[in-house]
Amino acid sequence: MFIVDYIKEVFGAIKSLGTGMRRTFWYFVHPKEIITEQYPENKENGQLILAERFRGEVVMPHDENNEHACTGCTACELACPNGTIKIVTKFDITPEGKKKKAIDQFVYRLEMCTMCNLCVEACPSDAIIMTNDFEHSVYDRNELTKILNKPGSKIRDGIE
Amino acid sequence: MKFSLEYITKSVDGWLNATFNPTIAFLIESVIVMVLVIALFAFLGLVLVIMERKVAAFMQIRLGPNRVGPKGMFQTVADTLKLIVKEGFTPNNVDKFLFNLAPFIVMITAMVAMAPLPFANGFQIWDVNIGILFITAITSVSVIGILMAGWSSNNKYSLLGAMRSGAQIVSYELSAGLSILVIVMLSGSLRISDIVAAQADGWWIFKGHIPVLISFVIFIIAATAETNRAPFDMAEAESELTAGFHTEYSGMKFALFFLAEYVNIFIVCAVGATLFLGGWMPLHFGTGTAFNTVMDYIPGIVWFFGKTFLLIFIIMWFRWTFPRLRIDQLLNLEWKYLLPICLVNLLLATIIAIAGWHF
Amino acid sequence: MSKEEFKEKLAVTFTSAAFDESGQWLNMTVPAAEWLNVASDLRVLEGAPFDYMFCLTCVDWKTKLTMVYHLECMQTKDIVVVKADLDRNNPEIESVSYIWRTAEFHEREVYELFGVKFLNHPDLRLLILPEGWEGRNPMRKDFEDPVNMIKL
């Protein structure tokens, strides 16, 4: 009958709305379900856990003797799709008096980097790695152009 | 002694009339009332916005604003400061007069509609004998402000939003009015203080049988629609019309729209609380029990605001749960469902009122 | 149907087409002038109507342009690739928007990127590029843009 259908429709509608409202009210009275993380605070209280593989920035690790593993082979420069890496080489004079190619500056332009990991994959001597530092904001764009090898550093012995 | 604001208002009135001549006393009283209303507006704006944001956040498993002040309580103060400082931008080719007038019309109607609201026993600005008619009449003027804003903005989104809003408010006035009529019939008066007094022995929602329950539900729906709140926020319809009729407004003019929206919510909820939930009347069960005595010691103004904020919470709860209706469905809902139900309901209520079956 | 069987079947209908079955799918090169006839025949082909065009593109071979149409039959899962060579200086080919509606957008894209004119296209305008780019076709191999192109 028409009237019965009409009333059924109305009550069905109200019931469907009621289930939704019950769900939101359940969340309203269960503040423990809140998943917000407070960004600058969570660094201090230890909630901010970054995955160890998270790719934030390319760095060149140096050991305690200020030595790195980069031979200046430019494999990373070739692998980079964006021209982020530029390697400036120089010639060192070894104690034997031979000329040896070494890096002068490992220029890394963070503003062009897409964190694709191809340079790290390409590096034959594992000289560069990705760190999970993600706070890159600076006031001047020039600060994003970084020189990865520390001043005075030299290549570790035994890496060709 | 029970706390009542009536003594304060009476003694202030008496002192003023004794000290000054009646005209000056009246003027001073007007100034006091104006200051109080504006203070209430500011208070409502600040409280309702933070309440809405917190309710939304908790339903959406978020924390909500929590940076300014303790638990983010001063967030709205900061927002208001920002809106005051912002440039009140007027775009090219707008009808400047109407464009600047519209927010004030919306605001003034909201202010005027507050006149007959009884905040507590005897704490009422103007106890006019057609109080409830006055409120319904005044609140429907605000649609003119919205239409003005939409038309003068020289923006198609604004125009669409304003037209939607016009159609919507004209339709939902009907069911809001009819559901109010049920209470008016049962109380036998349009004067708000009489309606409240009629609920001294129990709120209408408890003693009015099913017709009052139905009209309460319909009133809440119509109130949501009349204040352009989701799921009936066709005038703004964020995902369709960006911001609807106030797309082009910024700065303080936008703040006025924003404030008026929240004040309107407060007014319709206060009307709902007065008509259905007994206004400032405390909750009573039976007669002369200890429970009733305890309830009597809670001041009327607390009851009034408690009930109003409960209704406001329900309306916010709607907003953060439901999807938006489409404009034709919105009108269908009114003309196909709410209006017939309202008319049948009115008939039932008439029978009950005539036969005196209500408690 | 294997590629060979399929080729034999098509070769009966399309006498002017050259077939190449070395690739992943059966390739079929037709003269540009006959493309519209071939297309409408393929669309209603007996047993395997190619009703789904999933790719339409163009390749610039520096001496010529080649239109590449990937067609699929929804029922038999057969795929045929139809190619048509165009003159690079005045590339023109009949539009197939009326046969496969998806071609309308793809042809507009090819029109602006390669400058191929589609005859009888319902709405041949620039789709992606802003106004004023008519005649400059960025996907052609000899396109030069001194401002926006960065050579690594």
Added chain:
Amino acid sequence: MYRESQIIRNNTPDNYMVINVGPQHPSTHGVLHFVITLNGETVVKLEPHLGYIHRSIEKMCESLNYRQFVYVTSRMDYLSSHINNHACALCVEQGLQVEIPERAQVIRVLMDELTRLASHLLWWGSMAMDIGALTPFFHAFREREMITEIFEETCGARLTMNYICPGGVMADLHPDFQAKVKAFLKQLKEKLPEYHELVTGNIIFQNRTKGIGILSKKDAISFGVSGPTARASGVSCDVRKRYPYELYDKLEFKEVLEDGGDCWARYLVRMEEINQSVAIVEQLIDHIPEGDIQAKTKAVLKLPKGEFYSRVETARGDLGVYIVSEGGTTPYRIKFRSPGFSNLSAMETMCKGGKIGDFVAVMGSVDLVIPDIDR
């Protein structure tokens, strides 16, 4: 001469209103620009204008070698970036004729399905948001966040992973991977009924979607529509079933078909696809074989002269990668057949005659990702 249908282009009368939806509009999910002609509230004509974020990825790829160009494709359909990378890897492998180790294949399929889950979860939230319910968006993001954390742990990034590379995958799975995926599946199964309570059962939502934006089966095929949008019209077009790649022919899952063709059918298809993806992940998660994660390939890849085409099923539909190689280290011409582009062309048919609200609902249900259209 065969004619699919008459394409009628009328000049609209002067009293119709033209509004620009986009490029900055809350419901276009990006910088898509629609010029909509309205008669009152009714959509008379709808015309997309593209190109606001066109990066010309096809031209860029012509100067990148076969290892480098994969990362760019993550930026096309950023919600299914694993699947995009997968398509490129498949195409290059087809040219190189290399066999992928089984472990790598399983990892790829797992990642694909997790991506599909993440994409559909985001779609669910944003569709509800388009219709006007804001709360579901945050609820969907809670589950999606778990997937992005899984990706972050294994792949090193949350959105543009560049994890699947020609020859296999870039890194081995993180030791916690299986446990985390299982925890995620458990949570998703717990929360899915809530999704249905919040949105699916809601009478307003049903009224907003049922019978809205109907795309007939004939039109769907003619417009080249693919993915869930086409399957909601009854077109069986799941590439995973029709032209199986990797392990998909060995897995048990259903191709979800609906025949309504309206927003509601599209909604149901995607919701059911969530269940199917969960089923696929459950089949594989306990049976990841040991072995290599990469086939042995040269440092610099060279494809033989020829044409290679690979098709995969992304969360939005059929993604095709068409490489024309001249034998060098870079592709001579590369074409991405993106699902969004074809789906977009069917928008006018779906929206015509509806209201503005219907347009928004269609927009939500078709689930367009603008960088995918603009490439």
